[in-house]
Amino acid sequence: MILSASPMETGTTDHATEADEVRLNVLDTLVGYHLRRTSSLFAADFAEALGDLGIRQVLFGILSTIRDNPGINQGAAGKVLGIQRPNMVSLVNDLVDRGLIERRVARDDRRAFELQLTPAGAVQIETALERIREHEDLLLRDLTADERQMLIALLTRIERTRD
Amino acid sequence: MILSASPMETGTTDHATEADEVRLNVLDTLVGYHLRRTSSLFAADFAEALGDLGIRQVLFGILSTIRDNPGINQGAAGKVLGIQRPNMVSLVNDLVDRGLIERRVARDDRRAFELQLTPAGAVQIETALERIREHEDLLLRDLTADERQMLIALLTRIERTRD
DNA sequence: TATTGTTATACTCTATAACTATA
DNA sequence: TATAGTTATAGAGTATAACAATA
Numbered sequence: 001m002i003l004s005a006s007p008m009e010t011g012t013t014d015h016a017t018e019a020d021e022v023r024l025n026v027l028d029t030l031v032g033y034h035l036r037r038t039s040s041l042f043a044a045d046f047a048e049a050l051g052d053l054g055i056r057q058v059l060f061g062i063l064s065t066i067r068d069n070p071g072i073n074q075g076a077a078g079k080v081l082g083i084q085r086p087n088m089v090s091l092v093n094d095l096v097d098r099g100l101i102e103r104r105v106a107r108d109d110r111r112a113f114e115l116q117l118t119p120a121g122a123v124q125i126e127t128a129l130e131r132i133r134e135h136e137d138l139l140l141r142d143l144t145a146d147e148r149q150m151l152i153a154l155l156t157r158i159e160r161t162r163d
Numbered sequence: 164m165i166l167s168a169s170p171m172e173t174g175t176t177d178h179a180t181e182a183d184e185v186r187l188n189v190l191d192t193l194v195g196y197h198l199r200r201t202s203s204l205f206a207a208d209f210a211e212a213l214g215d216l217g218i219r220q221v222l223f224g225i226l227s228t229i230r231d232n233p234g235i236n237q238g239a240a241g242k243v244l245g246i247q248r249p250n251m252v253s254l255v256n257d258l259v260d261r262g263l264i265e266r267r268v269a270r271d272d273r274r275a276f277e278l279q280l281t282p283a284g285a286v287q288i289e290t291a292l293e294r295i296r297e298h299e300d301l302l303l304r305d306l307t308a309d310e311r312q313m314l315i316a317l318l319t320r321i322e323r324t325r326d
Numbered sequence: 327t328a329t330t331g332t333t334a335t336a337c338t339c340t341a342t343a344a345c346t347a348t349a
Numbered sequence: 350t351a352t353a354g355t356t357a358t359a360g361a362g363t364a365t366a367a368c369a370a371t372a
Contacts, residue, residue, distance in 0.1 A: 139324065
């Protein structure tokens with residue numbers, strides 16, 4: 001039994017009690033819904049693939065931002081990653097406590113911290129990156145390389161759309 | 164100042180202290196990162212656009228699933244939406260308490276609840292849908308209709324990729 | 327005055343284990 | 350035994366207000 005797609009027929013007494021029969025008519029037309037589902041799919045698989053390293057998505061974002069921008073301030077790193085300053089504190093503490101990054105008072109501004117990868121952090125990020133490549137290759141195996149690039153390009157344009 | 168993209172040059176003493184200068188070299192190549200950013204962008208704007216209605220993304224998902232599948236069980240609705248059963252309870256309670264849905268014991272299985280929209284819920288979902296269309300049109304205004312459809316198609320294929 | 331980092335706090339989302347009532 | 354819904358709980362993620370030190 002496939003249920004009607006039309007809201008005009010909601011007076012029916014049909015029931016949808018099995019997942020196979022269920023339609024998601026409206027939701028399927030919404031980009032936001034699909035972003036929600038796919039991003040949570042990626043988050044769950046990321047956690048499974050890298051959980052033993054203790055590297056969560058947020059933490060990898062911070063690590064790789066520091067790697068690509070050595071000496072970056074805590075606040076600046078948070079800003080590009082969309083992490084608010086109060087929430088950066090415990091995340092950076094976590095990475096420092098685990099010996100993956102170093103936090104030094106900036107010479108030119110003694111309020112600020114300059115963040116650097118430690119050698120251990122540099123190793124850790126490489127290990128993580130290998131795992132992440134595998135995890136993305138697995139989840140995206142039904143897309144061609146072109147489609148994958150297209151997807152990144154579309155998402156990037158959405159991110160860059162500014163008020 | 165634009166920082167080097169090469170990890171081989173991380174020995175530099177350059178600092179990236181302003182957001183404009185910061186590169187996200189590795190992250191920008193990861194689909195998971197872009198999904199994370201765009202989905203959180205959509206979630207934040209959704210909350211702003213529909214906050215006064217008290218309709219959050221999850222709640223809209225439940226409401227529209229009930230609308231498109233009247234009489235669906237609580238568990239079945241959660242299953243298609245990726246919401247675990249324990250977490251459905253308070254969400255459904257919320258919608259019942261606000262008079263947007265009705266919960267009736269199923270005739271054929273007295274453990275189960277059949278969920279139905281109330282007339283107020285049917286009105287509410289229409290209002291919400293108008294707002295959501297506007298909100299999506301705004302966030303996706305830099306994409307053509309074809310690109311939007313392409314994006315939904317790509318995301319849907321990722322969702323349907325099964326182990 | 328403004329900014330960097332901090333603390334405290336709260337709310338949502340998600341996940342697991344254990345219970346009850348029905349099947 | 351298995352399933353539908355429930356309760357309790359805990360861990361992330363995210364948001365705001367208020368503070369100290371420094372600019």
